[in-house]
Amino acid sequence: xxxxxxxxxxxYDPETVxxxxxxxWDLTPLPGSPRSPLYRAFLxxxxxxxxxxxxxxxxxxxxxxxxxEYGDRASQTDPIxxxxxxxAKIDRLDRVLEEARRERSQIKQQLQQLLATxxxxxxxxxxxxxxxxxQYFTPKIEADEPENPYPSSEVGIDYTExxxxxxxxxxxxxxxxxxSLMLTAGDRQGKGYLNCEDLEYFPxxxxxxxDWAWQAYSHGRFGxxxxxxxxxxxxxxxxxxxxxxxxRDRDNWLYYDEVDFSLEAPPGHLPIFAWQQRAxxxxxxxxAAELLEAAIARFND
Numbered sequence: 001x002x003x004x005x006x007x008x009x010x011x012y013d014p015e016t017v018x019x020x021x022x023x024x025w026d027l028t029p030l031p032g033s034p035r036s037p038l039y040r041a042f043l044x045x046x047x048x049x050x051x052x053x054x055x056x057x058x059x060x061x062x063x064x065x066x067x068x069e070y071g072d073r074a075s076q077t078d079p080i081x082x083x084x085x086x087x088a089k090i091d092r093l094d095r096v097l098e099e100a101r102r103e104r105s106q107i108k109q110q111l112q113q114l115l116a117t118x119x120x121x122x123x124x125x126x127x128x129x130x131x132x133x134x135q136y137f138t139p140k141i142e143a144d145e146p147e148n149p150y151p152s153s154e155v156g157i158d159y160t161e162x163x164x165x166x167x168x169x170x171x172x173x174x175x176x177x178x179x180s181l182m183l184t185a186g187d188r189q190g191k192g193y194l195n196c197e198d199l200e201y202f203p204x205x206x207x208x209x210x211d212w213a214w215q216a217y218s219h220g221r222f223g224x225x226x227x228x229x230x231x232x233x234x235x236x237x238x239x240x241x242x243x244x245x246x247x248r249d250r251d252n253w254l255y256y257d258e259v260d261f262s263l264e265a266p267p268g269h270l271p272i273f274a275w276q277q278r279a280x281x282x283x284x285x286x287x288a289a290e291l292l293e294a295a296i297a298r299f300n301d
Contacts, residue, residue: 166217193283228296238289
């Protein structure tokens with residue numbers, strides 16, 4: 001009985017075909033019986049991968065069809081860039097909505113406290129409570145964020161393979177590729193690591209693209225800006241930072257092979273560029289804390 005590829009909808013024979021001839025998707029049957037925990041675990045992971053794979057497949061098809069129709073003019077208004085800009089706007093709206101939900105919860109708690117203490121509070125105490133609540137109604141005026149150039153490089157790097165790994169949820173391979181791409185962008189392949197001065201002069205567009213890619217494909221869980229937020233919250237204490245992002249476990253510094261390469265990891269857990277063997281070690285003559293601080297200091301917004 002013929003089946004259809006979940007990505008490109010191409011018909012195939014499950015008895016003879018193990019990889020889609022249209023898009024290259026792995027069609028190998030999932031292990032175990034449909035009722036087994038192993039089967040369900042693989043199915044859940046595959047559903048996430050299928051979601052991102054379809055997204056990339058559609059984007060690739062749209063781009064190719066557009067270029068075939070418009071030829072040289074396609075580069076001037078590439079629909080893939082337009083799609084990426086819309087996705088970036090959606091991500092920003094999601095963050096705004098999440099912030100609004102948090103503020104709504106805080107307002108609700110404040111009102112409940114106010115009502116609970118109204119009868120036994122003095123006028124000054126009630127006034128103080130109302131003052132705290134009023135801050136949430138003060139309009140916030142923010143400058144429009146620049147739309148992320150997807151993907152962009154000042155030094156001619158192609159980030160397509162990294163984006164494909166992130167889209168497929170291959171977090172460890174994406175992390176390793178991120179380090180390699182950073183060495184390439186910083187022109188330090190021979191040395192094998194970046195120091196603080198290298199990070200100070202690291203191409204801004206490439207650093208922004210790497211951060212955007214990690215945030216976009218992890219739904220805001222990973223990325224340099226996420227790490228910067230945690231770093232600021234702990235006052236620049238590297239030990240506490242490692243506890244927060246999961247680079248230390250009960251006072252034990254993690255080795256790289258102990259890293260949690262999944263979306264279950266704490267916020268800011270990835271990417272790892274400040275160390276390679278163990279979280280308490282740096283690279284070359286520079287400590288991991290110094291490298292981390294030098295990189296996240298580049299984000300001033």
